[in-house]
Amino acid sequence: MDIGKEKALDLLVAMLKGRMFDESIMELFTQGFIPGFIHVGLGQEAVAAGVCRNLRKDDYISITHRGHSQIVAKGVDLKRAMAELFGKEAGFCRGKAGSMHVADSSIGIIGASGIVGAATPIATGAAFSAKYRGTDQVAVCFFGDGASNQGTFHEALNMASLWKLPIIYCCENNSWAQFTNQPTVTKVTEIASKAAAYGMPGIKVDGTDVLAVNDAAITAIERARSGGGPTLLECMVNRWHGHYVGDPQKYRDPEDLEKARKQDPITKFEKKLLKDKIISAEEIEATRKQVAAEIAEAIEFAKQTPEPAPEEALQDVYSA
Amino acid sequence: MKEIRYIRVVTEALREELARDPNVFIMGEDVGRGGGSFSATRGLLEEFGPQRVVDAPLAESGFMGLCMGAAMTGLRPVVEIMFMDFVTVCMDEIANEIAKARYIFGGQLQVPITIRTPHGSGGSAGAHHSQCLEAWFTHIPGLKVVLPSTPADVKGLLKSSIRDDDPVLFIEHKGLYALKGDIPEEEYTIPLGKADIKREGSDVTVFAMGKMVFEALKAADVLSGEGISIEVVDPRTLYPLDKEAILNSVQKTGRLVIAHEAVKTSGFGAEIAAIVAEEAFDYLDAPIKRVGAPFAPVPFAKPLEEFYMPSSKHIVEAVKSLL
Numbered sequence: 117m118d119i120g121k122e123k124a125l126d127l128l129v130a131m132l133k134g135r136m137f138d139e140s141i142m143e144l145f146t147q148g149f150i151p152g153f154i155h156v157g158l159g160q161e162a163v164a165a166g167v168c169r170n171l172r173k174d175d176y177i178s179i180t181h182r183g184h185s186q187i188v189a190k191g192v193d194l195k196r197a198m199a200e201l202f203g204k205e206a207g208f209c210r211g212k213a214g215s216m217h218v219a220d221s222s223i224g225i226i227g228a229s230g231i232v233g234a235a236t237p238i239a240t241g242a243a244f245s246a247k248y249r250g251t252d253q254v255a256v257c258f259f260g261d262g263a264s265n266q267g268t269f270h271e272a273l274n275m276a277s278l279w280k281l282p283i284i285y286c287c288e289n290n291s292w293a294q295f296t297n298q299p300t301v302t303k304v305t306e307i308a309s310k311a312a313a314y315g316m317p318g319i320k321v322d323g324t325d326v327l328a329v330n331d332a333a334i335t336a337i338e339r340a341r342s343g344g345g346p347t348l349l350e351c352m353v354n355r356w357h358g359h360y361v362g363d364p365q366k367y368r369d370p371e372d373l374e375k376a377r378k379q380d381p382i383t384k385f386e387k388k389l390l391k392d393k394i395i396s397a398e399e400i401e402a403t404r405k406q407v408a409a410e411i412a413e414a415i416e417f418a419k420q421t422p423e424p425a426p427e428e429a430l431q432d433v434y435s436a
Numbered sequence: 437m438k439e440i441r442y443i444r445v446v447t448e449a450l451r452e453e454l455a456r457d458p459n460v461f462i463m464g465e466d467v468g469r470g471g472g473s474f475s476a477t478r479g480l481l482e483e484f485g486p487q488r489v490v491d492a493p494l495a496e497s498g499f500m501g502l503c504m505g506a507a508m509t510g511l512r513p514v515v516e517i518m519f520m521d522f523v524t525v526c527m528d529e530i531a532n533e534i535a536k537a538r539y540i541f542g543g544q545l546q547v548p549i550t551i552r553t554p555h556g557s558g559g560s561a562g563a564h565h566s567q568c569l570e571a572w573f574t575h576i577p578g579l580k581v582v583l584p585s586t587p588a589d590v591k592g593l594l595k596s597s598i599r600d601d602d603p604v605l606f607i608e609h610k611g612l613y614a615l616k617g618d619i620p621e622e623e624y625t626i627p628l629g630k631a632d633i634k635r636e637g638s639d640v641t642v643f644a645m646g647k648m649v650f651e652a653l654k655a656a657d658v659l660s661g662e663g664i665s666i667e668v669v670d671p672r673t674l675y676p677l678d679k680e681a682i683l684n685s686v687q688k689t690g691r692l693v694i695a696h697e698a699v700k701t702s703g704f705g706a707e708i709a710a711i712v713a714e715e716a717f718d719y720l721d722a723p724i725k726r727v728g729a730p731f732a733p734v735p736f737a738k739p740l741e742e743f744y745m746p747s748s749k750h751i752v753e754a755v756k757s758l759l
Contacts, residue, residue, distance in 0.1 A: 176509065209542035221544040226508055227537065231528050237498045238533065241505020248461065248487065248511060255505075271498025278493070432543035433577050435601040 119327065123169075124394050125403065127326050130165035131382050132407040134185025137194070140411055141184070141201060141215070145361050149419065150201050154215040157182040159324075159356035162381035163288050164189040166329025167256055167349075170337050171224075176246070176255040178239035179228040180288070181216055186258050192220050194414035205424040206417075212432070224253075232293075233259065233266030236285070240272040243283035243346075254282040254340040262293025264307050273314040273348065282340035284333070285348045288323060290355035295367045311348035323351030324381040327388075354379045438621055443613040445587040446476045446552070449594040450514065452623065454484050457512060460598060463490040463499055464516030464552075473518045474554065474613055500526035500551075504534050507549040507603075514598055519565045520555035520607065523572075534603045535578030549604070550597045556609040556647055556697060557734045557745055566734035568646075568698035573605050574674045574707065580604040580628055581674040585649035587617035589672055592626030600628065609647045629676030633685070637667035640691040640755045643682060643708055644668055648695040648727075654748035659755060666755065674704055682708065683716050690721035693754045697746055700728030722758040727751055 119127075138156040145154050157164075160182070168177065168189035179186040187197060192208070200207025200218045207213070208220045219227040226242055229235050239257035246253035263269060264287060276283050287307045291298040298305050311318025319336070321328040329351055336347035354376035358365045365373065389395040395403075440448070453460050462477055468491035471478035481489040492499035496517065503513035517523055523530060530551065537547050557566035573581050580602050584590045590608070597604040634649055635656050644652035649670045656666035669685050671678060686692050692712055694705035705726040712724060727750045735741050 178505075207542070209540060209544065212542050213540050217540045219541050219544065221508075221541065226505065226545065227541055229533060231532055234501065234528055234533055237501025237529070238505040238508070240498075241502035241507070242509045243505075244502055245506040245509040245511050248506070249459075267495075268497050268501060271493070271495035272502070274493055274495070275498055275502060432539050434580075435538070435546060 119330065121394050124389055126169055127165050127330065128385060128389070128395075128400070128403060129407060130169050130189040131161040131326060131385065132404060133188045133194070133410070134161040134164055135382060136407055136411045137184050137188055140415060142361050144415065150215070151203055152214050152216070153360045154201070155182040155360055156357055157185050159376065159379065159381070160288050160290060160353040161185045162326035162329055162385070163286065163323045163351040163353060164258070166326045167284070167286055167333040170330065170333050171254070171256065173223050175253050176224040176226050176239065176242040178226050178235035178242070178255070178257050180258050180260055180263075181228060181230065181232070182260070182288075183228050183258060184215070187218060187220070187225055190225055191223055192225070194410055195417040196220070198414040198418040199421050202418040203423065204418060204421045205428070206421040210428060211424045233263035233268045235259065236263065236266070236268045236272040237275075240276050240281060240283055243276065243281035244279065246282055247279070252282075252341050254284065254337055256284045256286055258286050258288060260293065261287060261289040261291060261298050261302070261305075261307060264310065265302060273311070273316070273346070276346040277314045277316045280343065280345040282343070283346045284336045284340060285346065287348070287350045288353050289350055290353045292355050292359070294359040306350070308348055308350035316346045316348055318348045318350065320350045320352065323353035324379045324384060326381055326385050437618040439616050439618055440587060441613070442587045442590060442615045442617065443474060443476060445591045445619060446594065446608065447478055447480070449591045450477065450480060451483065453514070453595055453598045454480065454488055459510060460512045460514060461488045461490060462514045462516065463492050463503055465492055465494055465518050467491060467516050472516065474610065476516065476552070496522055496525035497529055500529035501533065503549055504529060504537070504547055507547045508537065508545045512548050512598060514550045514552060517551060517553040520553045520569055521564045521567045523553060523569060530573070530579070530605070531576050535576045538602070539578060546601050547603045548601045550606055551604070552594075552606045552608065554608040554610040554613075556611050557741060558611040560736055560738060560741060562736040563733040568696065570607055570674060571698060571702060571704045574704055578603065580676065581607070582628060582672070583607045583646045583674055584672055585612070585634070585646055585670050587615065588619045589626060589632065591619055592624050593628065593672060596625045596628055599625070604628070607646065612647055626672070628673045629678055631669055631671045631678035631681035633681070634668040634670045635666065637665035637689070639665045639689055640693060640758060641667045641669055641682075641685040641689045642751060642755070643692065643694045644670060645674070645696040645704065648697055648746065651746070651748040652695055652751055655751035655755065658748065658752055664755065664759065679711060679715070682712065686712055686716045687719045690719055691758045692720070693725045693727060693751060693758070695727040695746065695751050698728055699731055700726050701731045703728050725754040725758060727754050
C-alpha cells in the first residue's frame with residue numbers, strides 16, 4: 117500500500133519518539149532521576165504508531181504499563197509526560213501517576229491501570245459512552261497477551277460485540293507476562309482466534325511491520341467509526357528488555373533474546389522507505405536528530421521544573 | 437406528604453433523575469425487562485428505553501469497569517449490584533479503579549458513578565446474599581458511602597448521590613424494601629454528610645446505621661417505659677461523616693452505644709468508637725458499647741439467623757449496661 121511521504125514520515129517520527137523516549141528514561145532511571153519502577157516497550161513501537169496515528173484527538177485510548185510509546189503516538193506533550201515520570205508538579209497528573217498511570221485526558225488518554233487487564237472494560241465504557249452520546253469517537257484498548265487471561269478481557273469483548281461498540285482491542289503479543297512465557301499459562305496462544313467466541317473479527321499482524329499494523333488499524337477504526345462494531349487486533353511483537361528496567365531476564369533463552377532484538381521495527385521501516393525511495397538517508401538522519409532534540413528538551417524541562425508541594429498529596433481525592 | 441414503600445421510593449428517585457439528566461443511565465443484572473431483582477427499576481425500561489436502562493451480562497467486573505469508563509467520558513451511570521455480597525466480584529473496579537481515578541490522574545478525570553446495592557440479613561438468604569460490607573468501602577479514600585434508613589432519606593440521598601461528581605456506594609437494605617414511610621410530595625434532595633437525629637434524648641446516644649435505626653427506635657420505646665431517654669443518631673452517610681452530630685450528642689448524653697448489623701469486629705462502629713475516644717473522651721461517663729453481629733458468616737436456618745442478627749434487644753442490654 118502506498119501511504120505517501122507525509123504519512124510515512126509521521127509513522128517514523130512516532131516510532132522514533134517512542135524509541136528515544138524509552139531509551140532515555142532507562143538511562144534517567146538508572147541515574148536516579150525517575151523514582152519507582154518503569155517498563156519500557158523497546159521493540160514494540162510499531163504497534164502504537166500504526167494504531168494511534170490513525171486516531172483523532174478526541175478518540176480514546178487506554179494504555180498498558182508498557183505504554184510510553186502509546187501516549188507518545190497519541191500526541192502527548194513530551195515535556196509534561198516526562199515531568200510526570202519524574203514526579204513533578206508540571207506532569208499531566210501532577211506527580212500522582214508516574215510511569216504506570218501517565219495520562220492526558222485532553223487528547224483522549226483515559227489512563228492505565230496498575231492492575232493488568234483492568235483497563236479492558238474501562239475502555240469499553242468509553243466506547244459505550246461515545247455510542248450513547250451519538251458521537252463518532254472510537255476507543256482503542258491496548259493490552260498484552262498476559263491480560264488476555266483475565267476474566268475482564270472476556271467480559272468486555274462480550275459486551276462490546278453484544279452492543280456493537282466502537283472499539284478496537286489491540287493486543288501487543290510479546291509472549292511474555294512478566295517472567296512467564298505465554299505457552300506455560302495459555303492453552304490457545306493465538307489471541308486473535310478468541311474473537312470468534314465473541315462474534316467479532318480477529319486480525320493477526322506482524323507487529324514489527326508498521327505498515328501492516330497501519331493497514332489493519334485503518335480497517336478496524338473505520339469499522340468502529342461507521343457503526344460496524346469492535347475488532348480484536350493481535351500484533352506479534354518482541355520484548356527486547358526485561359519486564360521492568362533492571363530485570364536481568366535470567367528466565368529467557370539468550371539465543372531467543374538475540375533473535376528478538378534483531379526484529380527492529382524502525383530499521384525495518386527505514387530500509388523499506390529507502391528502498392522504495394520515499395525518504396532519503398539524509399531525511400532520516402535529520403528526522404532522528406529532530407526527535408532526539410525534542411526528547412532532550414523534554415528531559416531538560418523535567419529536570420528543571422519543581423516538585424509538587426508535599427500538601428498536594430491530599431489534593432484531588434474528592435471533587436471538593 | 438405521601439405514604440410510599442421504600443422500594444418504590446428508589447424507583448421514583450431513579451425515574452426523576454433519568455428524566456432530569458439525559459446522561460444518567462442504569463445498568464445491572466435484570467434491571468431492564470426483569471424490572472430488577474427487588475423491582476427497584478420496575479417500569480423504567482418501558483419509560484426510558486433500552487439505551488437508558490441496560491440489562492448487563494452476569495459479569496460484575498465487566499459492567500462495573502464499563503460504567504467507570506462511561507462515567508469518565510461524560511455519563512452518569514447508576515449501577516445495580518443485585519446483592520452486596522456480589523461486590524466481591526468487582527472489588528478491583530471499585531477499590532482500585534473507580535475510587536482512585538481522580539487522584540491518580542491529578543484531577544483530570546472524574547468518575548460520577550452511583551453503585552446501588554442492598555445489604556442485610558433476615559430472609560434466610562445465607563452467607564452469600566446477606567452480608568453488610570460497608571466498612572470495607574469506608575476504608576478506601578475516594579469513595580463516598582451512603583447508608584440511609586427511612587424512605588424519605590432514601591429518596592433525597594439517592595438523588596444527591598446520582599448528582600455527585602464522586603463515586604458513591606449507595607447501600608439499601610433488603611429487609612426495608614417493603615417498609616412504608618412518608619416523603620414530601622415535591623422534589624427534594626438531602627446533602628451527603630448530614631446526620632439526622634431520629635429521636636432526641638438525654639441519657640444515652642445510640643449511633644445506629646441503616647436498619648438498626650429502627651431497632652434503636654424500638655429500644656428507645658422500651659427504655660422510655662423505664663424512664664431512660666435515648667437519643668438516636670442516624671449518620672445517613674458514612675463518608676462524608678457528620679462527626680459534629682455524633683460529638684454533640686455524646687457531649688449531651690455522656691454515653692454511647694453504636695449499633696450496626698455488620699459483624700462487630702473491625703466494623704464501622706470501631707471507627708465511631710475511636711473518633712469519640714479521640715475527640716470526646718472527657719465527655720464520656722461510661723465505656724463505649726458496640727452492638728453488631730458475631731464473628732461468623734450469616735447462617736441460613738431461621739433459629740440460627742435469629743440468634744445471629746443484632747436487634748433492639750441487644751441495644752436495650754447495651755444501654756442498660758452503661759447506666
